[in-house]
Amino acid sequence: MMLVQAKTDALTARSGALTVSGSGWLGAARRDAVARLAAMGLPTKRDEYWRYTDPASLTAATPTPAALFDAGDEAPAFDGIDAVKLVFVDGVFDPAQSDDPALAGVEITHLSQAEGVDIHWARDVYGVLETRGQTPVQRPLATLNTAYATQGFLIRATAKAAKPVSFLYQNRSTTSDALLHHCIKLEHGAELTLLESGPAAARITAVMEVEVADGARFHHIRSQGRDHERRAATHVFSRVGAGALFKSFTLTANGCLTRNEQIVELVGNDGVAHVAGAAVGDGIFHHDDTVFMTHEGQRCESRQVFKKVLMNGAVGVFQGKILVKQGAQKTDGYQISQSLLLDGDSQFLAKPELEIYADDVKCSHGSTSGAIDDTALFYLQSRGVPKRMAQSLLVLAFLAEAIGEIEDEAIAEDIRSRLEGWLQRHEH
Amino acid sequence: MLNIKNLHVKLEEEDKVILNGVDLSIGAGEVHAIMGPNGSGKSTLSYVLAGREGYTVTDGSALLEGEELLELEPEARAAAGLFLAFQYPVEIPGVGNMTFLRTAVNAQRKARGEEELSAGEFLKIVRAKAKTLQIDADMLKRPVNVGFSGGEKKRNEILQMAMLEPKMCILDETDSGLDVDAMKLVAEGVNALRDAGRSFLVITHYQRLLDHIKPDFVHIMAAGRIIKSGGPELALEVENNGYADLLAEAE
Numbered sequence: 001m002m003l004v005q006a007k008t009d010a011l012t013a014r015s016g017a018l019t020v021s022g023s024g025w026l027g028a029a030r031r032d033a034v035a036r037l038a039a040m041g042l043p044t045k046r047d048e049y050w051r052y053t054d055p056a057s058l059t060a061a062t063p064t065p066a067a068l069f070d071a072g073d074e075a076p077a078f079d080g081i082d083a084v085k086l087v088f089v090d091g092v093f094d095p096a097q098s099d100d101p102a103l104a105g106v107e108i109t110h111l112s113q114a115e116g117v118d119i120h121w122a123r124d125v126y127g128v129l130e131t132r133g134q135t136p137v138q139r140p141l142a143t144l145n146t147a148y149a150t151q152g153f154l155i156r157a158t159a160k161a162a163k164p165v166s167f168l169y170q171n172r173s174t175t176s177d178a179l180l181h182h183c184i185k186l187e188h189g190a191e192l193t194l195l196e197s198g199p200a201a202a203r204i205t206a207v208m209e210v211e212v213a214d215g216a217r218f219h220h221i222r223s224q225g226r227d228h229e230r231r232a233a234t235h236v237f238s239r240v241g242a243g244a245l246f247k248s249f250t251l252t253a254n255g256c257l258t259r260n261e262q263i264v265e266l267v268g269n270d271g272v273a274h275v276a277g278a279a280v281g282d283g284i285f286h287h288d289d290t291v292f293m294t295h296e297g298q299r300c301e302s303r304q305v306f307k308k309v310l311m312n313g314a315v316g317v318f319q320g321k322i323l324v325k326q327g328a329q330k331t332d333g334y335q336i337s338q339s340l341l342l343d344g345d346s347q348f349l350a351k352p353e354l355e356i357y358a359d360d361v362k363c364s365h366g367s368t369s370g371a372i373d374d375t376a377l378f379y380l381q382s383r384g385v386p387k388r389m390a391q392s393l394l395v396l397a398f399l400a401e402a403i404g405e406i407e408d409e410a411i412a413e414d415i416r417s418r419l420e421g422w423l424q425r426h427e428h
Numbered sequence: 429m430l431n432i433k434n435l436h437v438k439l440e441e442e443d444k445v446i447l448n449g450v451d452l453s454i455g456a457g458e459v460h461a462i463m464g465p466n467g468s469g470k471s472t473l474s475y476v477l478a479g480r481e482g483y484t485v486t487d488g489s490a491l492l493e494g495e496e497l498l499e500l501e502p503e504a505r506a507a508a509g510l511f512l513a514f515q516y517p518v519e520i521p522g523v524g525n526m527t528f529l530r531t532a533v534n535a536q537r538k539a540r541g542e543e544e545l546s547a548g549e550f551l552k553i554v555r556a557k558a559k560t561l562q563i564d565a566d567m568l569k570r571p572v573n574v575g576f577s578g579g580e581k582k583r584n585e586i587l588q589m590a591m592l593e594p595k596m597c598i599l600d601e602t603d604s605g606l607d608v609d610a611m612k613l614v615a616e617g618v619n620a621l622r623d624a625g626r627s628f629l630v631i632t633h634y635q636r637l638l639d640h641i642k643p644d645f646v647h648i649m650a651a652g653r654i655i656k657s658g659g660p661e662l663a664l665e666v667e668n669n670g671y672a673d674l675l676a677e678a679e
């Protein structure tokens with residue numbers, strides 16, 4: 001099939017300054033990605049999958065410069081959480097600012113250290129989950145990342161980790177363009193919490209591939225940076241084994257463009273996968289959650305809980321799919337996407353989809369858009385709660401179901417206080 | 429305590445007049461009752477006093493201890509000592525009843541320049557007050573009014589009143605939907621709060637409640653005005669004869 005010229009042009013422009021590097025298994029995986037990418041090109045706004053979000057600034061040759069953001073006296077996300085901290089500056093790992101990557105039961109290796117190794121566990125993950133995630137819908141930005149990313153970590157957990165691993169993405173340049181690729185593998189029975197926070201760069205294209213073996217448990221909590229002008233395209237590809245658990249929560253406050261893709265495959269029986277997000281945007285803010293949840297195993301449970309609070313012309317997008325394959329009996333799938341529009345200028349576009357090929361399943365999905373409940377607001381005020389505080393309470397109540405997906409109470413509280421701070425700063 | 433003079437109110441969005449010159453004066457420590465046919469404007473009067481949006485005051489005033497209520501935000505009216513027990517208490521999914529109570533109590537204390545209650549102090553007080561109203565721990569934990577029965581919602585209103593210790597309490601049909609025992613409980617809750625510095629305005633359709641909460645004065649409201657005022661015997665008259673004679677008399 002002839003590729004649309006615009007897609008090829010976009011790829012040529014975007015990859016012009018990028019070079020494929022590396023030898024061994026990693027070099028091979030990258031070169032394979034280059035070939036796959038050539039057959040795909042990069043998305044344009046005419047692609048059905050990019051109908052609500054214009055990818056132009058994500059595929060442009062260079063990033064749109066983004067002003068740096070001063071968070072004032074707000075503590076960095078997860079500051080109070082004891083973790084192995086690994087710091088990236090403008091998308092490049094900075095060992096000087098980082099902890100020693102040592103954690104019992106967990107191997108942490110930088111991508112650059114893995115390429116010389118002949119046989120590495122990550123060979124079965126790097127680009128592999130991403131490739132699987134290309135059907136039935138293509139995600140070329142992820143393939144671009146597989147081809148050209150040289151920054152990222154390979155993390156393998158063989159036991160229950162005593163504390164989380166935390167990636168901190170600092171941004172110091174207004175024109176930084178980051179490509180980050182992480183691979184995570186949890187062996188049978190292992191448990192790990194991964195934290196991610198910070199803006200990373202003016203533009204970031206990220207991929208995380210997560211293999212959760214039978215009976216393992218993975219928790220991912222992310223707080224995307226507050227820089228107003230940053231742009232992000234992130235992808236999390238996960239494969240969840242029998243009796244395993246995968247949970248991912250994302251807080252997005254600010255950022256002019258964010259596209260977060262979650263591609264989850266429940267391949268074993270009795271697996272659990274929950275993906276959730278709370279996004280708050282004021283003004284120039286376009287936030288897109290795109291989720292593809294595939295049920296293959298039996299008796300698996302999946303939940304998608306996405307909430308967005310939008311004001312002053314902010315735009316929220318949700319594209320969420322539950323695909324229940326033949327034989328995935330007793331599937332329990334749940335999906336909710338809701339927006340709270342704090343004024344008439346903001347908008348929410350939702351495309352929930354169900355595709356079911358098994359007969360004994362329970363799937364529900366719902367999508368709503370609404371304003372703050374004036375009656376509830378008056379009720380709170382009539383009890384003496386100042387209007388701003390009453391509004392914050394109601395907004396947090398709206399977001400509660402998403403935040404409730406975070407299992408660790410200290411981390412949930414950190415997220416909650418960040419949202420409270422944001423609501424206090426943004427008059428509505 | 430509360431002085432309402434010549435209060436005229438219309439709907440903000442339509443040219444519909446609802447209150448047509450209400451005059452009402454409530455002294456400190458007094459209990460007044462308002463009765464009147466459906467749609468006569470009783471709830472509207474209570475909403476306008478509490479500061480609900482959607483109404484326009486076209487004339488008149490309402491002073492709480494000399495301070496003009498009608499110019500204040502709803503939260504400032506509450507901090508000044510006004511409390512409205514809603515005819516239809518509002519459900520707030522996602523906000524725990526306890527959080528709601530504590531936020532309200534502390535917001536009012538703060539507005540009055542008092543120190544906020546610690547979590548421990550607050551818990552002790554709320555538990556004791558909830559117990560006398562037979563509100564169990566589960567109801568305190570659940571989201572505000574969500575899934576509460578009609579009677580539970582009304583008891584929850586009285587709990588809020590007991591926690592906030594307002595000076596001027598307006599009870600809008602707090603007796604409707606209550607069974608006999610619950611009505612007694614609520615009345616006891618109210619009576620426990622009666623003192624020389626606190627006044628009540630009780631809106632009701634039934635004399636029954638007034639057997640428990642003995643009013644000093646009873647007013648009849650019709651078509652947005654108080655058409656007659658008297659003592660407790662006026663409530664008995666309504667109970668026995670309905671409003672027809674009173675309305676005819678007022679014509």
Ligand SMILES: Nc1ncnc2c1ncn2[C@@H]1O[C@H](COP(=O)(O)OP(=O)(O)OP(=O)(O)O)[C@@H](O)[C@H]1O
Pocket residue numbers: 439446464465466467468469470471472473482515
């Ligand atoms: N927001 C509103 N929009 C339209 N009509 C309203 C509104 N508020 C009040 N009204 C009208 O004003 C009139 C008075 O209503 P209100 O609720 O004050 O009566 P009430 O005396 O409390 O009645 P009830 O005894 O049934 O509780 C009614 O005709 C009602 O329909």
Ligand SMILES: [Mg+2]
Pocket residue numbers: 470471472515600601
């Ligand atoms: Mg009424």
